[in-house]
Amino acid sequence: MSGPSTYVPKSGIARWIDTRLPLPRLMHDTMMTFPTPRNLNIWYTFGGILTFCLGVQIVTGIVLAMHFVPNANMAFDSVENGIMRDVNYGWLLRYIHSTGASMFFIAVYVHIFRGLYYGSYKAPRELLWILGVVIYILMMATAFFGYVLPWGQMSFWGATVITNFFSALDQIIPHLGTAISTWLWGGFAVGDATLNRFFSLHYLLPFIIAGVVGLHIWALHVPGNNNPLGIDVKGPQDTVPFHPYYTAKDAFYLCLFVLLFAGLVFYAPNLLSNPDNYTPANPLVTPPDIVPEWYLLPFYAMLRSVPQKLIGVLVLAGSLLTLVFIPWLDTSKARSCRFRPLMKQFFWLFAADCVLLGYIGAQSADASWTLGGVNVPLVWLARLGTLYYYGFFWAIMPLLGIFETPKPLPDSIAKSVLGAAAE
């Protein structure tokens, strides 16, 4: 943790514990006195919100696992009949869990885009950012495994399509990809064995995520928080203690977040899910339009934009791998987009690009738009979007750092926040 510990045991028992296992000291230093920049805005409250989401998913998930039956003949019934109708409050627990997944991703996307906007990935926070990418990928894997469990049509065919990504390796070494797919399935197709192992992994991964979150917070507490100005903390005048300032701020925005969460759970629990998943899995019929959950749509659009299997899968994998390199792709001296007039515009264009890709990912493969009397196949827009996704990170980020002149940075956080009073 940054700086020497300020913990003073207040009782004999506390002192006894502190000399044997300094856990109270750790909690005190990380959650009470931790010096935090005084200018953090609403977008910095999503770290706490994400921790809350992980907790909600683990608690509701453990309870749901008590009623779920991981068997291809019984899974759908155990969810739609058992949990949704028979188990006391089962409907509530399941809707919290399924809506919770979406809320988790809403929060993580805000968190990621906040990091991109304020340059939170830049030195000395590279490992902090990479751990975040690891958590994000683990989240996607966990969500995917969880989506398979109700064993509806989308569960089954989603599992089929995603696991078939590996069969693309056949194009590098013949039969390797098929061998991997068969190994993942435990059969010649997605089936009972697949469901069982996905259940096991779905139960395991959240605890791995919790472990990586621990590392993420550890890596955060070495350099401390970045802030909207993107300049370093220069002294105690730039910070406030985490408690009560940010515990209160985090709690307030958490309440607003939970309001939205509860609104979805109680009034629109199926808004973000696909009605086809209320049809039991049928290995002999693919639904006419299979789409992943909303949070994976931009990546799905990139996959579909490539008319070649192996390259499509590589483009998809590369779009995630790219995130790891961002700390070194951004060559600018200024962290925050607040002082980068050009980067700010490219950033918002990138955000719009992700939304566009997400929209295209939800449409059928051969859909098109009519723009000014011209028929534009959406796959071409997806290609443009994919190009910009890669271009933003691999061309614009490194070049802009060289050619853009950032606006002058303020002297200190305190001066920027308090003006002359800081003198």
Next chain:
Amino acid sequence: MATTTSPEPTRRDFLYIATGTVAAVGAALAAWPFIDQMNPTSAVLALASIEADISQVALGQQVVFSWRGHPLFVRRRTPKEIAEARAVSLADLPDPVARNANLPDDAPATDANREIKPEWLVLVGVCTHLGCIPTVSTPQSPQGDYGGWLCHCHGSQYDTAGRIRKGPAPQNLAVPPYSFLSPTRLKIG
């Protein structure tokens, strides 16, 4: 403990390397059961072949059987569909290999190499892109431009011999090992 450096390998060096090797091999051996348990069980592998009665299949119709958890297409082709498939030049095929389990691996993807009897096309109904089930094309409800199948997931199109013609799928639809037990009875697998 005092350590001495000697240019010659010592007994200690030998023990160090030997122990490390045994530990590494032991770890690999111990890991294998944990990896191999994921592979199909003997019960799954024992899934025997199926027999299919095709006496009721009308000309131009496709019926679907279930084989090893996958759909199995049996399509009774019209003379027009056969002629279309035979008219295609090999150079126009993205995948020039027959993918027929009853023929050598390198058999060319001519229409004749895709079936046993021209009228009967027997295929594993799994798109070779990402595993969706393609929709059959009929004159009443055409799917794609090649008269065979269209996969709605990502837009791959197959012709009337089940060969990939357009879209992201890399291979022709697979022809399973099968034989005719009688003119109206198939054995698959």
